[in-house]
Amino acid sequence: MNIAAIxxxxxxxxxxxxVLFSLYSVLRKQPGNVNVYFGRRLASQHSKHLDLCLERFVPSPSWIWKAWETSEDEILASGGLDAAVFVRILVFSIRIFSIAAVICTVLVLPVNYHGQERMHTDLPLESLDVFTIGNVKEGSKWLWAHCLALYIITSAACTLLYFEYKSITNLRLVHIIGSPPNPSHFAILVRSIPWYSEKSYCDTVKSFFSYYHSSTYLSHQMIYKSGTVQKLKDDAEHVCKVIRGASREKTCKPSFTECWCFQGTNSFEMISNEIDIGSVHERAGYTDKHLDARKKMQECPAAFVFFKSRYAALMTAQTLQTSNPMLWVTDLAPEPQDVYWSNICIPYRQLWIRKIATLVASIVFMIVFLIPVTFVQSLTQLDNLHKLLPFMTGMLKKKFVIQVVSGYLPSVILVLFLCAVPPVMMIFSAVEGSISRSGRKMSACCKVLYFTIWNVFFVNVFAGSVISQLSVFSSVRDLPAQLAKAVPSQATFFTTYVLSSGWASLAIEVMQICPLLYNLFQRVILRVKDDSEGGSLSFPYHTEIPRILLFGFLGFTCSILAPLMLPFLLFYFFLAYLVYRNQIINVYITKYDSGGQYWPIAHNTTVFSLIVAQVIALGVFGLKHSSVASGFTIPLLICTLLFHQYCRQRFLPIFRSNSAQILIDMDLRDEHSGSMGEIYEHLSSAYSQSSLVPDASNQTKCFSTHEDKRSDQSSEDIEKGKEIIQKNDTPWDDNHTLSSKEVPGAK
Structure with missing residues (x-):
């Protein structure tokens, strides 16, 4: 590929x-699109002003200035800490690749261009290979320039990473301390609750925590089976019992044809409301005992348990409750709006199977994905196209067609195939069993990141048949040499990929094509004119963070090998900085926040990129017979690993768990201010399932409160716990079984 093609x-x-940015600057001014482009803030003053102004039909860059002037505090207020971390990733990328672009353009690029004595043609007709390290002759003393540039880039990256990690850690601490009382700080999620035939899960939880955590236990909230199928099943059973009890003369058999008598609805609530439930219960003997038994069958072996202090909840969540780690499993509870309810009731013993299954499925999907990508990529080669499509020989001889096919088509085809990856990985992450929506999206983010790095970088580096791509890793010792040979030759493809997947994706992102078409369908076809409600889109971290980190990976690995890519990459990060800030403050709704958990992913990926770049440089210096440059690269590799280990010890624990010091200070502050009572009252309604069982109104019966004074209501709970535990003089043993009478099947 030559300069003209790129x-x-x-x-x-x-x-x-x-075209798309100009179209966006016009469409965003139209009152009918306010739901699409201003989902976060719908202001009637803004809409009225647009109705009277003719400027809304003229493209303008006003949105760029507003995005540029937005402060970090406004980003925090609009998108939360995750959005602020996302912007900091972009800021870090701009800083480090500005340094890399200056160093490599001034120091490395001239060395690559004049690496061998040859006659240079006109610049547009120059092959891009002359700008890569492959053009430097073996044993050249100028390889010192590449080694020096690698040292400068690595040192700058590590320095910036350290200060960013420190700054984001402080932001996370401020986020925890300065936020209003969060119910998740007082709550833990308990799963794998043991089953007893004489007791419900609710009573078991109450007895256990009243006895073992009597001084700190406050209350608990049971989790019920939910979902459309479960609700239909429960409604059908409930209505059948009601109709059978209401009919004196004719017995209603609970068959499908007689009981599933609904018309146009997925609930039997209309039928049940027309019948006198009280009289039915009197006639059929449908007493509270039956309701309690029915509710008992709908409970899941999981519950949210609330404590009187944040510190108590933290200690309980991190403590092994019994000698059997598969029972009474405790974790810190997600925020109420972050709970992924459909995964809460998954049996804990299935989780490891699900994780293995999703890992295997991801690997299989990654391998199968090689087949269409490799096949289509082979078609983009001119020689193959001449053989497979002989009738296009004349067209393929045209200069412009050759430039489009070689410089644009391969990256576009790969981008189109990769569009199917994020939805598939999101499904895998949901099946994996994450208890929070942010955890599911974070897991999908990691999967998409691994997938794209593998397919975009390694697969295209070792382009060819699938067999050759897999056999190239037969020897680990040959990996640096193989990468050193392949990466410089594929650097031009990575440059076009940055253009196709980077620049164009930002234009599509700001346009919001799918929401725009849906809004147009609502207004033109359905005649919906309501602008009172904004959009409901949340920021797609699982697609955007992997794309940014992938471009960073390509930038680090190709910085000294093919520095011509850095200006294009730097322009992408500048443009992304403006586009995503605009989307955060205007478009996306913040439904939940992981507290900046995406930064460790970005940090680890950046360090991995630096290590891969150093390994490739080590292989290149070896191929170029520069033993001195190779020798100086090894200490740099060791220092990078040591730096990464230091950051893991210094900062990562703060992202994994909250510190006891901060939580105790927050507890003391709330106690002195007298706000603990209000916090306790709020806990009772914080975690409410959106889809509960039909008798969910009775759910409050299972929300037991453990008062501050043990001599009052808690004494009864303690005695019940002691009575259960002291039977047969047997404590909660390894299997948490008490006796053969209490636990079915126990020996």
Whole structure:
């Protein structure tokens, strides 16, 4: 590929960006699109002003200035800590690749261009290979420039990473301390609750925590089976019992044809409301005992348990409750709006099977994905196209067609295939069993990141047949040499990929094409004119963070090998900085916040990128017979690993758990201010399931409160716990079984 081909690809993407950005600047001013482009803030003053102004039909860059002027505090207020961390990732990328672009353009690029004595043609017709390290002759003393540039880039990256990690850690601490009382700080999630035939899960939880955590236990909230199928099943059973009890003369058999008598609805609530439930219960003997038994069958072996202090909840969540780690499993509870209810009731013993299954499925999907990508990529080669499509021989001889096919088509095809990856990985992450929506999205983010790095970098580096791509890793010792040979030759493809997947994706992101078409369908076809409600889109971290980190990975690995890519990459990060800030403050709704948990992913990926870049440089210096440069690269590799280990010890624990010091200070502050009572009252309604069982109104009966004074209500709970535990003089043993009478099947 020559300079003309890469400029053709850049020109196509610039044209696409200019058209879409101009169209966006007009569409965002239309009152009918306020739900699409201003989901976060719908202001009637803004809409009225647009109705009277003719400027809304003229493209303008006003949104760029507003995005640029937005402060970090406004980002925190609009998108939460996760959004602020996302912007900091972009800021870090801009800083480090600005340094890399200056160093490599001034120091490395001239060395690569004049690496061998040859006659250079006109610049547009120059092959991009002359700008790579492959053009430097073996044994050249100028390889010191590449080694020096690698040292500067690595040192700058580690320094910036350290200060960013420290700054984001402080933001996380401020986020925890300065936020209003969070119910998740007082709550833990208990799963794998043992089953007893004489007791419900609710009574078991109450007895256990009243006895073993009597001084700190406050209350608990049971989790019920939910979902559309479960609700239909429970409604059908309930209505059958009601109709059978209400009919004196004719017995209603609980068959499908007689009991499933609904019309146009998925609930039997309309039928049950027309019948006198009280009289039915009197006639059929449908007493509270039956309701309690029915509710008992709908309980899940999981519950939210609340404590009187944040510190008590933290200690309980991190403590092994019994000698059997598969029973009474405790974790810190997610925020109420972050709970992924459909996964709460998954049996804890299934989780390890689910994780293994999703890991195997992800690997299989990653391997199978090689087949269409490799096949389509092979078709983009001109020689293969001449053989497979002989009738296009004349067209493929045209200069512009050659430039489009070689400089634009391969990256576009790969981008189209990769569009199917995030939804699939999100399904895998849901099946995996995450208890929080942020955890599911974070897991999908990691899967998409691994997938894209493998397919975009390694698969395309070792382009060819699938067999050759897999056999190249037969020897680990040959890996640096193989990468050193392959990466410089594929650097031009990575440059076009940055243009196609980077620049164009930002234009599509700001346009919001799917929500725009849906809004148009609502207004034109369905005639819906309501603008009172904004959009409901949450920020797609699982797609955008992997894309940014992938580009960072390509930038680090190709910085000294093919520095011509850095200006295109730097422009992408500048543009992404403006686009995503605009989307955060205007479009996306913050439904939940992981507390900045995405930064460790970004840090680990950046360090991995530096290590891969150093390994490739080590292989290149070996191939170029520069033993001195190779020798100086090894200490750099060791220092990078030591730096990463230091950050893991210094900062990572703060992201894994809250510190006891901070939680105790917050507890003392709330006690002195007298706000603990209000916090306790709020806990009773914080975790409410959106889809409960039909008799969910009785759920409050199972929300037991453990008063501060043990001599009052808690004494009865303690005595019950002692009575259960002291039977047969047997404590809660390894299997948490008491006796053969209490636990069915126990020996």
């Amino acid at each position: 400029l053709t690809s850049a020109g196509i993407n610039v044209a696409i960006c200019v």
